[in-house]
Amino acid sequence: MTAEQHPTADAFARLAVELHDTDGVGETVEAVVQFAVQALSCRYAGVVLNEHGRKLSIASVTAPVICELYNLQLEAAEGPLMTCLETRGPVWVDDVAAEERWSPEWSRLADSIGIRSILHLPLTSAERPVGVLSFFSEQRSGFGPDDLAVGHILARHASIAVANARNEETMAQAVDARKLVGQAMGILMERFDLDGDRAFEVLRRYSQDSNTKLRDVAQELIDTRKLPRAGGAAARQ
Incomplete structure (x- = not known):
């Protein structure tokens, strides 16, 4: 050189x-x-x-x-x-x-x-x-x-x-998404007396029905403390 x-x-x-x-x-x-x-x-x-x-x-x-x-x-x-x-x-x-x-x-x-x-x-x-x-x-x-x-x-x-x-x-987004989903599951488990598998199924079903990312569904639930009617109905089924 x-x-x-x-x-x-x-x-x-x-x-x-x-x-x-x-x-x-x-x-x-x-x-x-x-x-x-x-x-x-x-x-x-x-x-x-x-x-x-x-x-x-x-x-x-x-x-x-x-x-x-x-x-x-x-x-x-x-x-x-x-x-x-x-x-x-x-x-x-x-x-x-x-x-x-x-x-x-x-x-x-x-x-x-x-x-x-x-x-x-x-x-x-x-x-x-x-x-x-x-x-x-x-x-x-x-x-x-x-x-x-x-x-x-x-x-x-x-x-x-x-x-x-x-x-x-x-990777950072994936970690963040897992945290959000975990928090949302905790809210559903407490409110509707669900186990972890059932709480995740509620989030997943609403995500599919509304064509919304699972992360966004979780964020909405955390922010509003409410699940849209379709999700609420799913939680009670």
């Missing part, structure tokens, strides 16, 4: 520690985009995430103007961002003004913002698409092979960090 590469390696080491210490997906992607601007010396950066395998959402940007560019592509289902998501490969736009692969509206908007070149890299976890990490430069040919290599490293760090943050949030 050359002397010039040492700062980059050290910076990635610090980023790995910082991502490990972040709390939640929001803080994770915010740390990624802030580091991205420094790592590739670009003007803007952003992250779009794939929510639940279908819905796409803008997770973090370093400037509001990037939201405009993202939203145009998300609404039209066309553009370099969408191509990156579909192909799960890097999309490199060396000169926005000369680009003809996508609609003119996209290139005009990018040009009006002052963006001249773009690099989109896929975020993946266990071969599943997580989202896209984007870099935006005010210079034509703003990204070279070295930038692509550094971007790939950052994308890998980001993919792992986002996947871990999502897993932690899911």
Whole structure:
């Protein structure tokens, strides 16, 4: 490793520690985009995430103007961002003004913002698409092979960090849901003189009949100390 590469390696080491210490997906992607601007010396950066395998959402940007560019592509289902998501490969736009692969509206908007070149890299976890990490430069040919290599490293760090943050949030939600259901069961057991199995069955049946998540049914019972009529009837059966 050359002397010039040492700062980059050290910076990635610090980023790995910082991502490990972040709390939640929001803080994770915010740390990624802030580091991205420094790592590739670009003007803007952003992250779009794939929510639940279908819905796409803008997770973090370093400037509001990037939201405009993202939203145009998300609404039209066309553009370099969408191509990156579909192909799960890097999309490199060396000169926005000369680009003809996508609609003119996209290139005009990018040009009006002052963006001249773009690099989109896929975020993946266990071969599943997580989202896209984007870099935006005010210079034509703003990204070279070295930038692509550094971007790939950052994308890998980001993919792992986002996947871990999502897993932690899911586990936290599961623990919270179990606590809520347990409290709701206790209310039913006391009010209707039910055992644990019967109390859970009441919650489950109302959840199915009303097409409401079990967690939400439990929360409603805890908040109001009342079970809707359908649930009350079930409790007395």
